[in-house]
Amino acid sequence: MYTESAVSYQREFATQARGKAPKCVHIKTPCATCLARELCLPAGLTESQLERLKELFHVRQRIHAGQSLYRAGEGFAAIYAIRSGFFKTHMISEDGRDQTVGFHMxxxxxxxxxxxxxxxxxxxxxxxxxxxxxVPFALLEEMSVEVPQIQNRFHKLMSRELVRDFGMLLLLGSMRAEERLAAFLLNLSQRFAARGYSASEFNLRMTREEIGSYLGLKLETVSRTLSRFQKEGLIQIWQKQVKLLDHAALKGLVKA
Amino acid sequence: MYTESAVSYQREFATQARGKAPKCVHIKTPCATCLARELCLPAGLTESQLERLKELFHVRQRIHAGQSLYRAGEGFAAIYAIRSGFFKTHMISEDGRDQTVGFHMxxxxxxxxxxxxxxxxxxxxxxxxxxxxxVPFALLEEMSVEVPQIQNRFHKLMSRELVRDFGMLLLLGSMRAEERLAAFLLNLSQRFAARGYSASEFNLRMTREEIGSYLGLKLETVSRTLSRFQKEGLIQIWQKQVKLLDHAALKGLVKA
DNA sequence: CGCCAACTTGATGGCTGTCAAGTCAGGTGG
DNA sequence: CCACCTGACTTGACAGCCATCAAGTTGGCG
Known part of the structure; x- marks a missing residue:
C-alpha cells in the first residue's frame, strides 16, 4: 500500500510531468539529423555523394505502437533507420524465453x-x-562500392553495435540489480540528451517487464529497485515518468 | 576430499585422455580452410578474386600462450584471423570488473x-x-570495393558476431548456472566438431575463473556445477579434459 | 462503472556468491 | 630425484540477493 505522503507526492510529480510533456511524446527528427547521427554523413562527403546516400533513405514506413517492423525468421532485405519513435528488439528462444536485446530511438x-x-x-x-x-541492403552494398565513405561509415556503425553488446555482456555478467538499473537510466538519459531532450527528465516507453527482460531481472525487482532509488532521493518516478535527481550518485552506483 | 572411487575413476580418465591427445593440442589449419570458414571464399569467387583475397591474409604473427595480441585502447589498424590456437577476449571496466566477452578458435x-x-x-x-x-583493415575496405563479394562476406561475418552476442545476452539474461554451463559445453563441442575434432572429447583451454567470467558466474559455481554434471553422468571432467557422455541430456538442460 | 494491464509491495525460498579449508599438478631449485 | 611452492581446482558452510508467489493499487479504456 502507498503511504499518504508518497501518494500525494507522486500525484504532484505526475501532474508536473504531464504539464511539461504530453504522455506520448513523438520524437521528430529531420532526415539530415537522423542520417548524421549514425552514418555521420556531413563530414567528408561531396555533394553528389550526399545525393546518392539520400537515395538510400527515401522510402519510409510508419509503424503503430505495438506493431512489429520485422520478425525473427523473416527474410532479410533491408535495414531500418529510425526517424521517429521508439522500438525494442527481442528474441524468443527455442524454449520460450523472451530476451529483450535492445531499445532503439x-x-x-x-x-x-x-x-x-x-x-x-x-x-x-x-x-x-x-x-x-x-534501407535496402543490396542497395547499400552497391553504394558502398561507389562511395567508399559510405562503406566505412557502415562498418563503424556495425562495430559500435558490437561494442554496445559488449557493454551489455558486462552489465549482465557482473552487475547487481541496482547497478544495472542505474546504468540503464544513465544510458537512456545520455541518449535523450544527445537528441536534444532533457537528460534528467524523460518517460520510459517500455514496461517494467521489458526493462527486466533487457536487464536480466524480474519485473518485481525492477519495480522495487526503482522505488528504492526514489526513497533514497536518486530519482523521482511515477509510472513511466522519470526524473533523475542525483546523476552523480547514480554514476557512483555503477562504478561502485 | 575426493572419494576413493572418484579418484581412481578420474585418474583413469585422465590417463585415457592423455593417451589420445597430447596435453596442449596445437590446432593447425591450412590457410584455405581458415579463410573458407569465416569468409566462405571458395564459393562464388573467381580465380583472380581469390588471389586478391589471399593478399589480405599473407602476413602472420605468432603469439605465445599468455601474451596479448592487442589491448583495449590501442589504436586499431587490423583485424585478425586465427590460424591456429585459442584466444579469449575480455574487457576491464572502469571500476575493474573483468568480463570475458568471447573465446575464439x-x-x-x-x-x-x-x-x-x-x-x-x-x-x-x-x-x-x-x-x-x-588483415589490415584499410586494405580490406579497399578490396571490398574491388571485389564486392569480399564486402558481402565481411558484412555477414560481422552480422554473425552480433547474433552470437544476442545469444550471450539470452544466456546471461535468463539462464541459470547449469543451463549456462550446458550451453557452453555444447557450443564448444559444436565448434570443435566443425573443425574436424571430436565433438565429445576436448580440453578446455581456459580456467574455471575464465569460464565463470564469460558465463557471469563465480569460479566456485562453475566447479560445483561441472562436478554435479559428472556425478549425474552427463560428462566426465578431470582438470581441463572434458568428455561429453550424454549430449541429449545436456541439450535438455538448456532447453528446459 | 467495471475490467484489465501495469505496477507496487510484502513474505518466503532458493540459487549463487562469499569465505574458508584443503587437494592436486606442475614447475623450480636444491 | 625430491621437496617445496604456487596456481588451479574442489568442496563445505553460510549469507545475501533476487525470484517466486501472492495480494492489493492505479490508471486507462470500453
Missing part, C-alpha cells in the same frame, strides 16, 4: 542481425507510433 | 570491435601458443 539503425543468415534473428516492435527509413 | 576473426572508435575496446589474449593472420 531516433537515428539508430535496426536489422543488421539479419545480414549473416539472410533472416532476421529477432523481432523489432514499436513501443510508440514510429517512422523508419527502409 | 581457428578460423574465427577478432578485432572488429575496434573499427568504430579506431581503438580496440577489449584485450585479446592467447590461451595457448597461437598463430594469426593480420
Amino acid at each position: 531516433a537515428g539508430e539503425i535496426m536489422g543488421m542481425d539479419g545480414i549473416g543468415s539472410q533472416r532476421y534473428t529477432c523481432d523489432a516492435v514499436a513501443l510508440e507510433d514510429s517512422e523508419v527509413c527502409i | 581457428a578460423g574465427e576473426i577478432m578485432g572488429m570491435d575496434g573499427i568504430g572508435s579506431q581503438r580496440y575496446t577489449c584485450d585479446a589474449v592467447a590461451l595457448e601458443d597461437s598463430e594469426v593472420c593480420i
